[in-house]
Amino acid sequence: MRTCCLTALLGVAVWGCGSTGGSPVAPTGAAISIVNYTYVPQRLVVTPGTTVNILNEDPFQHSVTSSSAPGVFAFGSVNGISFDTGPFTGNRAIAIPATAMPGTVVPYFCTLHPGNMVDQGEIAIVAPSSN
């Protein structure tokens, strides 16, 4: 399942992989890049169940670590949603639970440069479109 989703996000056709009926769900390809101390995009909008791929393009470590509120530079959660890549270079992925409540906005920061990234990032969770 995890391998399936990650493969889909890499752009490889995997229709039907592990599916047991119902409509296929198009991969969203949600992604965050970190470039020159900057999270891009600063605000990422995703639906519940999304895997977010993160690429740190800087030649040194950063983290993507959730906090409880904007301006709070400590690990925390909002509506039960939290994540922490730990310091890394290259690629990581975080999973937004399928049970995440739409309307939840989770701020995140870098534990190695708290308050010193260009902007704090945030992930906003919205309901899937119903069509």
Ligand SMILES: [Cu+2]
């Ligand atoms: Cu950093």
